[in-house]
Amino acid sequence: MVTGQRGRPRSFDRDAALDKAMLAFWERGYEATSISDLTASIGISAPSLYAAFGDKRKLFDEVVVVYGGRYGDFAGVALAEEPTARAAVARILREAADVYTDPAHPPGCMVISAAINTTSDEVAQALRERRNASLVMFESRIRADVAAGVLPADTDARALARYAGAVLQGMSQQSRDGASREELEAVAERALLAWPAA
Numbered sequence: 001m002v003t004g005q006r007g008r009p010r011s012f013d014r015d016a017a018l019d020k021a022m023l024a025f026w027e028r029g030y031e032a033t034s035i036s037d038l039t040a041s042i043g044i045s046a047p048s049l050y051a052a053f054g055d056k057r058k059l060f061d062e063v064v065v066v067y068g069g070r071y072g073d074f075a076g077v078a079l080a081e082e083p084t085a086r087a088a089v090a091r092i093l094r095e096a097a098d099v100y101t102d103p104a105h106p107p108g109c110m111v112i113s114a115a116i117n118t119t120s121d122e123v124a125q126a127l128r129e130r131r132n133a134s135l136v137m138f139e140s141r142i143r144a145d146v147a148a149g150v151l152p153a154d155t156d157a158r159a160l161a162r163y164a165g166a167v168l169q170g171m172s173q174q175s176r177d178g179a180s181r182e183e184l185e186a187v188a189e190r191a192l193l194a195w196p197a198a
Helices: 014-028 035-042 046-053 056-072 074-081 085-101 121-147 157-176 181-192
Strands: none
Touching (some): 035 046, 035 056, 121 157
């Protein structure tokens, strides 16, 4: 009588597989990354991919979490650690220039670029919610500075938060178009000139 596990054991490292899938989605975007692209990147068969991750959408959801923890959470950290919203946004823009142009991975921000031209309303909405959550964090920090008298009382916190978000999104696209870290750092410095004076 034969006992033991049914089926064959997984012959791949799940964390390594998520890393490889992340790079594929980051490079091509959600829509353009096919199951065959993913299986080739990870080095497993389609049935093994489905057994391990469910489907392409579920795999992508896991990848977004991995991406956020490794590359995308610098904004929240800066907002929590810096003494003012301006200092936090300055740090965020500088760090974005570095992350977006790091040659160790595809350029730009995966959460910004992965949803471009996607026909999946669910994927587009999930990524939109992540980006909007960042804007809410920016706005909250700016409102705190207004309340503390660090920023003028008439500061439009929502517009200023959207401005910071728009600069980040523009920097992501510029990096995908070939802008260097130094060029993006210059964009960051120019963007801060629009920050309201205390």
